[in-house]
Structure formats: structure tokens, C-alpha cells
Amino acid sequence: MIAYMPTIYPDELGYSWFCRYYVHSGCFSHKMALQELYCKKSDYLNKEFIGNLNSGAMEKIEKIYPMDELVLDHTMYPQYARFIPLEQKKDALYRLGHEPCDVHHLFCVLPRNKGEQCLKFCPMCAREDRERYGEAYWHRKHQIRNVSICTKHKCRLKESTVPAKSEQSFTFCPAESYIGNEEAVVESDPLVIQFASYLDSVFDAPMDFENDVPISAILYDGMSRTKYLKPSGRSRYTKMLADDMGEFYRSMGICSIASIYQIQKALLGKLSDFTVICQIAFYLGMEIEELINPSLTVEQIQKEQESHYMRDVAPVDWELLDMETAPVLEKFAKGVYDGTGNENGRPERVSEKLVYREMGLLGHQLENMPRCKTIMERYAESYPESWARKIIWAYRKLEEEGKPFYWTDIRKISGVKKKNLQVVIPYLMKHADVETVDRIVKLLNVC
Numbered sequence: 497m498i499a500y501m502p503t504i505y506p507d508e509l510g511y512s513w514f515c516r517y518y519v520h521s522g523c524f525s526h527k528m529a530l531q532e533l534y535c536k537k538s539d540y541l542n543k544e545f546i547g548n549l550n551s552g553a554m555e556k557i558e559k560i561y562p563m564d565e566l567v568l569d570h571t572m573y574p575q576y577a578r579f580i581p582l583e584q585k586k587d588a589l590y591r592l593g594h595e596p597c598d599v600h601h602l603f604c605v606l607p608r609n610k611g612e613q614c615l616k617f618c619p620m621c622a623r624e625d626r627e628r629y630g631e632a633y634w635h636r637k638h639q640i641r642n643v644s645i646c647t648k649h650k651c652r653l654k655e656s657t658v659p660a661k662s663e664q665s666f667t668f669c670p671a672e673s674y675i676g677n678e679e680a681v682v683e684s685d686p687l688v689i690q691f692a693s694y695l696d697s698v699f700d701a702p703m704d705f706e707n708d709v710p711i712s713a714i715l716y717d718g719m720s721r722t723k724y725l726k727p728s729g730r731s732r733y734t735k736m737l738a739d740d741m742g743e744f745y746r747s748m749g750i751c752s753i754a755s756i757y758q759i760q761k762a763l764l765g766k767l768s769d770f771t772v773i774c775q776i777a778f779y780l781g782m783e784i785e786e787l788i789n790p791s792l793t794v795e796q797i798q799k800e801q802e803s804h805y806m807r808d809v810a811p812v813d814w815e816l817l818d819m820e821t822a823p824v825l826e827k828f829a830k831g832v833y834d835g836t837g838n839e840n841g842r843p844e845r846v847s848e849k850l851v852y853r854e855m856g857l858l859g860h861q862l863e864n865m866p867r868c869k870t871i872m873e874r875y876a877e878s879y880p881e882s883w884a885r886k887i888i889w890a891y892r893k894l895e896e897e898g899k900p901f902y903w904t905d906i907r908k909i910s911g912v913k914k915k916n917l918q919v920v921i922p923y924l925m926k927h928a929d930v931e932t933v934d935r936i937v938k939l940l941n942v943c
């Protein structure tokens with residue numbers, strides 16, 4: 497039972513708060529602290545959110561902080577949910593605070609590139625926090641994707657060694673132990689500062705839970721004042737926009753530059769990722785107010801809806817798209833296949849449906865991309881084969897834990913139903929050695 501929660505600091509990441517709880521509570525192991533906060537392993541995998549707290553912890557925390565406020569003010573919710581449709585936004589807010597959920601099902605979480613793999617910090621903020629509070633903590637605003645400076649101090653953020661993405665082995669890494677006394681490097685590029693301030697302000701703005709203006713309509717309006725939309729409003733020049741944006745952001749050295757297919761999807765209202773939208777809006781010269789507090793008329797929204805059917809003047813450059821997508825797809829598919837990219841670490845089948853959704857591809861695009869198609873073919877497998885791999889994975893995992901286990905344990909973590917076992921057996925041989933298969937089959941026969 498939680499005895500005491502420390503005071504949460506301004507803009508502190510919920511994860512950081514729990515880390516400090518671990519330090520201050522006198523829990524002598526991670527396991528003990530985790531047990532006080534959560535029920536099971538899958539409850540706490542994501543550092544950008546608060547995870548699925550157990551009822552005791554929830555009760556205690558709600559007395560200090562209402563769940564909705566905790567999600568709004570101390571998680572990355574304002575980033576990921578900023579531009580999603582209204583109902584989805586409300587639903588995500590509720591579920592993040594009250595229900596077990598996989599954030600990937602609530603909104604789009606793009607894969608992380610080099611430079612954004614770990615939690616970031618500002619050396620000057622850390623110094624100030626130590627003076628004021630006696631310890632450093634992880635700030636939320638330093639974790640906004642593609643923001644490379646602290647907007648308060650105009651100095652470059654540093655990457656810590658604490659992975660930002662969800663991991664299989666969750667550990668409390670309190671900022672105080674992971675942030676040294678580092679020198680601050682002041683950012684001199686005014687454009688980098690301007691871009692960071694832009695994202696920072698959009699992130700910080702109150703979330704709108706009243707109006708449901710599609711982000712595609714807002715961007716369409718912004719585009720209508722530029723050369724990227726024909727004055728008639730009937731043709732957009734997506735390729736030109738993507739090329740120009742690419743050049744602009746490359747010169748700024750940001751981590752994840754929006755690709756043509758992400759831009760195209762955002763313009764068609766099929767992608768609402770924070771960093772992609774902000775890149776488009778900032779590049780088009782849109783005011784922050786236009787994004788967070790749009791004043792479009794019903795006619796304007798209607799006009800944009802109709803534009804979805806219009807011709808895209810520059811057809812997609814398939815060769816380029818294929819080349820751009822293939823390495824990302826390879827990484828994504830591998831992570832899904834061997835489980836390293838999945839929140840619970842379980843291998844999964846790489847299905848086309850999943851790839852289209854997670855990679856932000858539009859219908860049938862893969863058919864025009866030979867490199868990507870080859871990758872898909874390489875990972876293609878039948879359901880029984882994927883079940884076999886899940887069983888082997890579960891078996892090895894349990895064996896590693898070193899405790900006695902039974903078929904029911906394998907079933908629970910592999911998620912493979914008993915009625916499917918007969919079709920699985922032939923595939924076990926393909927993915928494990930004879931001894932392992934023998935032992936698995938033995939377990940099966942006992943049950």
C-alpha cells in the first residue's frame with residue numbers, strides 16, 4: 497500500500513513522479529515499488545503515460561490529483577491526442593486514466609528515430625530544479641518529439657541514457673541519478689528556436705473538448721494561402737510541398753522529417769500525428785492560434801471534405817516513396833515479427849493490415865512499391881506458424897524465469913488457444929531445436 501506520494505512538480509512527467517516515489521518511499525526494490533502501483537507487468541510499460549494503476553494506488557493518487565488532470569498535465573497526452581477527432585480525444589483521456597489500454601490503439605505513435613530514443617533533459621533546468629527542489633526531474637516538454645532545445649533557456653536538450661520508448665523490462669530511472677552536471681550549449685539558429693517555441697506553444701495550449709474541426713480542414717485553409725494549392729482550390733501540389741519541407745527541415749537538422757506519404761495522409765485527414773501536422777503548419781506559416789483555436793465556417797470545412805476527391809497534381813513518386821519506406825518498414829516488420837518492437841515483447845504476425853495502419857500507408861500503396869513488397873513477402877507466414885513462434889517464445893521466457901510452469905502458463909502469455917494446437921506442432925520444428933520441441937510437446941500432453 498502506498499504510504500506517501502511526493503509532491504508532483506510543474507510539467508513533471510508522471511513516470512518521473514513514480515521514479516521519485518520509488519526513491520523516497522523506502523521501497524528497497526523495483527519490484528516492490530511496482531507492486532504498490534500496479535497489478536501486472538503489462539500495466540506499466542509506457543513511460544510517456546501513467547500505465548494501468550491498481551485500485552489502491554489509483555485511490556491514493558486521485559486524492560492528490562484527479563486522474564484527468566494527471567493525464568492532461570503530466571503525460572504526453574497533449575502531444576499524441578492534440579489533433580485527433582473529438583470523440584476519440586475524449587475516449588483516450590478517459591481510458592488513459594481509468595482503463596488498461598495499449599496507447600497504440602488510442603492514437604498514432606510513430607517509431608522513434610536516432611536522436612529521440614532516450615529521455616531528454618535541459619542542463620540548465622536540471623540545475624535550477626536542484627536549487628529549488630533539491631532534485632532534478634524529467635520534464636514533459638523536453639520530451640516533445642522533434643523539439644531539440646529548452647524553450648525557457650534556449651539551450652540544446654541532451655539525451656540521457658534512459659530509453660524513452662516502452663521496454664520489456666521496466667525500471668525506475670529517477671532523473672536525479674541519470675542527469676549529471678552538464679554544460680549547456682546555447683542554440684544560435686533563430687529558426688530552430690522559433691520552431692521549438694511553436695511546438696511548445698501548441699503542446700501547452702488548453703485542449704479543446706468542445707469543437708470538432710478536422711485538422712485536414714485547418715491545413716487546407718492554411719494551404720489555400722500558398723502556392724501549394726491551386727487558386728481554384730481543386731488541385732494540391734503535395735510533392736512540391738513535401739520536397740520543399742524536406743529541404744527546409746533538413747537544414748534545421750530535426751530528427752524526424754515528415755515524409756511525403758505522411759504529409760499526404762495528413763492532408764487527407766487520415767493522419768493526425770503531432771509532429772507531422774506541426775511541421776506542415778509551421779512551414780506554411782500558419783499562426784499557432786489557427787491550429788489550436790480554429791475559426792473555420794461550416795462552408796470552409798465542407799469545401800475541404802470535397803477536396804478529398806480531387807486530383808493530386810503531382811502523382812506520388814513511387815520509386816522515391818518505396819526507397820523512403822523500405823528501411824522503416826524493415827525495422828517495423830522485424831520488431832513486430834520477433835517481438836522487440838511490441839509492448840509485451842511477444843512475436844506477432846506481420847499482417848498487411850497492421851503495416852498499412854502503423855506505417856500510415858494509403859490503400860493498395862504497397863502494390864506499387866517492389867522493395868516494400870519483397871520485405872512483406874519475407875515476413876509472410878500462416879497463422880499456425882505465427883502461433884508456433886509465440887509458443888516457443890513463451891516457453892523460453894518461462895524457462896528463463898526458472899520457476900516451474902505448466903501448459904496454462906504458456907497459453908496465457910502466448911495467447912494461443914488449445915484448439916489450435918494440432919496445426920501448430922509441425923511448425924514448432926521449424927523454429928526450435930528437437931529438444932525444445934520435445935519438452936513443449938510433453939507439457940502439452942500433461943494438460
Ligand SMILES: [Zn+2]
Binds near residue numbers: 618646649
Ligand atoms: Zn531549460
